[in-house]
Amino acid sequence: MIQLIASDMDGTLLDADKKLPPQFPALLEELYRRDITLAIASGRSRTALLSLFGDLAEELIFICDNGACVMQPHDAPIFHNLPDQTIRDVLDLCDTMPDTIPVLCGFHHIYFPENADQAVENEIRRFYLDYHKVPYSALYQTKEPILKIALCNMHGTAAYTAPMIQERFGSQYEIPVSGDYWMDLMCKGITKGAAVQDLQKQLGITPAETMTFGDYENDISMMECAEYSYAMANAPEHVQKYAKHIAPANTENGVVRTICEVLGIHMDSLRKSV
CATH class of the missing domain: 3.30.1240.10 (Hypothetical Protein, Haloacid Dehalogenase-like Hydrolase; Chain: A; domain 2)
Structure with a gap:
């Protein structure tokens, strides 16, 4: 059973216009109801991510700057700065x-x-x-x-x-x-995957209970620590080889569609609650 989902942003969760799927707020609410943790793992920095998610940010874990900064609700951020x-x-x-x-x-x-x-x-x-x-x-x-x-x-x-x-x-x-x-x-050692592994240890979640989504080389480390690893259909072929599954492209709302399919969530119910 899935307990942790980690998704990249650009080329993955966001559409071609760099916008969140319209179903995202309702999906987040449904995941919260099912006690499933969602982490946003991005190369973007903290300020850009918080601005994009607005009030929804209060319920999310952010793996920012490819893992160099990790933010969890109600906790002080953890960051690793360069010498x-x-x-x-x-x-x-x-x-x-x-x-x-x-x-x-x-x-x-x-x-x-x-x-x-x-x-x-x-x-x-x-x-x-x-x-x-x-x-x-x-x-x-x-x-x-x-x-x-x-x-x-x-x-x-x-x-x-x-x-x-x-x-x-x-x-x-x-x-x-x-x-x-x-x-x-x-x-060295600071990657999205390392941050996901830290979350797994902290929450007592195994790779078999983890789902990840990505589209580029900086997402490979996440794919390697999840049984439900998905590369987007728009990802380069050499990146897709590291994932166990292929999700529809980001322009086809692939992350939301795949989560709904695996968890048995009806997309129509998400649209009605947006």
Whole structure:
């Protein structure tokens, strides 16, 4: 019996317009009635997730910044910040890669260089709030804890950014590719999957009682700790191989449809209660 569900956001739970399914509030209420825990696991930062979910956020567990920050209702957030020297080293390397823009993701704010072109800024706005454009040199002086460094390359991170980042930092840090234009750098051992495993231990839930949904490489670690692991139909083929099942695409409301099918919930009843 399912006791824990963890879902990615972009390309998974959210539709093509970055909106929640209309049935989500009613589904959340039904899961709460059945004593099933729902965790939102995203590369997005805390402020963006809280803004998107509004009042519903009070009932959810958030695995933010790919696991670098975990928030549970009524508990203090747990976060893992990068060492200052690592931040300087990444900034130094990015300064030699003109198409790779570093985005420093703090607990409260987001920072990126003011010389980023409009296309990059528009891409950052799709996923982040509370951001500050600053001179590149000011990135070195950021005072608040930095939980992860997101790297944006509009030509594609897998081909143009990942090789150099992985060569320099791959053995010391977690460096998942999280989208066509994005990859992230976090402390070693900090992943969505590690956060889900911590929840399993805390709640006394086994992988056989866990369902996960994802669409990109930063979701693979979640798929590996759940018997009910789903990759979205829109996920790349190499990601789908890590999941035990395939869910309909995010544009087809695949997460809600799959949860309803597995748990025996009628979609029509959710629509009536929205």
